[in-house]
Amino acid sequence: MITKRLFIIPFVLLSVISGCGDYGSRDALSEPEPVGGPPLLRRLTDSQYHATVADIFGSDVPVVARFGRALRSDGLISVGTGEAGISPFSLEQYDSAARGVADYILAAERRDKYLSCAPENVSEFDENCATDFVKKYGEKLFRRPLSDAQIARYVDAVKQGSAHLGDFYAGLKYGLVGLMTAPEFTFRIERVDQDSNGVRQLDAYSKATRLSYFLTNSTPDQELLRAAKDGELDTPSGVEVQVRRLQSSDKFELAVRAFFTDMLEFDLFDDLAKDSEIYPAFNSKVAADAQEQTLRTITYQLLERHGDYRDLFTTRETFLTRALGVVYRLPVPSRSGWEKTEFPIESGRAGIQTHVSFLGLHSHPGRSSPTLRGAAIREVFLCQEVPDPPPDVDFSAIDDPEGNPMPTARDRLWAHNSQAACAGCHKIMDPPGFALENFDGLGSWRQLENGAEIDASGSLDGLDFSKPSEFGVALSQHSETPRCLAEKMYRFAVGRDTVWYERSYMDYLIAKFEEHNYRVPELMRTIALSKNFFAIAAHQEHIAELADRSE
Structure with a gap:
């Protein structure tokens, strides 16, 4: 599978692997023949x-x-x-x-x-x-x-x-x-048709359903069902008419929100708890507002401004309520509703990875966690899989910092990483986690931990940073950041993981994403208009042919 990149594979090797699906002389901007998957x-x-x-x-x-x-x-x-x-x-x-x-x-x-x-x-x-x-x-x-x-x-x-x-x-x-x-x-329930050339693809009503839930997060409307009935979805031009129509509707924003809600794991908020004595500002309203803040920021940057996806990790523009203003320690004049604002430079914040929705979600109930945050950076934004820790790991130095001669999480994790079973994982997880240690377990800014200065410097796969805002720049410049988004968007659209034989299509999709300056609506349009979007897997002997052709 091309979407799961084990943390133990060096970054250079990952880059080589991710680009090996060109099948030789194929034009990267020419869509390859579809592989497809099963009807779902x-x-x-x-x-x-x-x-x-x-x-x-x-x-x-x-x-x-x-x-x-x-x-x-x-x-x-x-x-x-x-x-x-x-x-x-x-x-x-x-x-x-x-x-x-x-x-x-x-x-x-x-x-x-x-x-x-x-x-x-x-x-x-x-x-x-x-x-x-x-x-x-x-x-x-x-x-x-x-x-x-x-x-x-x-x-x-x-x-x-x-x-x-x-x-x-x-x-x-x-x-x-x-x-x-x-x-x-x-x-x-997806059903399959076969055209005059023997090519298997979704039938017209299954196409309408897949299109609609991908581009509106809801059921096909009457116009889309009519297009299916009249055979218009069996032609590329007919599909294009409907894709343009759906993307120009108000419901397209709901589809973008649905994707990022899924990608950012906001379902985990259902179980999120914080120690009320340590974080008295946290409540259900803050939890709900934190998610909405990030989604508003995303739709503003990607839809209203039609911006580059990578800028989500460096933007200081956002939206706040008064309840969130308490956590961010920023004034919000309105007693109710949302206010567009900009994080001050001195706040140390830039990018959605410095929002409460990310920082608070990927922390413990009573403290921050470089490990949880670092793993989330790897898995959510870079599509790199980080395995669970072995069952016999000693967490005592991390879990009980009271009276510990190592006051900061960086100090304690350094000692923890001396265990051979832990060093490999933490070498990958901790640098991006340390970059966000200026934010406590809820997401409020802090300069010190247990009286000691916090060191937020590090390197993200060769991209150096010294503070949280610079880490956002490193994340935005990482080659896997847009690739991960494109892969997750395709999997979101078709409802399954990609297979090895689709690596050529993924290279095409990522190249088109780059060609369109990493704009998400264009990425979604490319997916919806591609032959792969409706393709149903060929017989096993044809899959074997594709495998032989790729060697």
């Missing part, structure tokens, strides 16, 4: 579920449910959605959510908004009205027209519910709950 069955994420319900029924429709912890695989929940099962608890939550939606939209005071028909007698079953309802919402929920057998099944469910409860609208609720708890809704 991907569970909707929580945010996708909520967005889908809002787009189908309205943003005012409540969804009261928690669907269980998401599985993170290969660094992304979007990959884990294709690997996770579904627990009995989650099934109960889907049923509860569906019942809540059905009760809301079919309430007497609102049902006229959602129904284009009404029964002559509310106590009797109306087949025509039930069929109209099932067809209309079935296509929206299943993201494709229902088959005759499916229509008959859910109309029959409405009939049975009406007969059992003596109320046609109660029967409609029964049918709608059935639609919303069906695998065709809760999972994105």
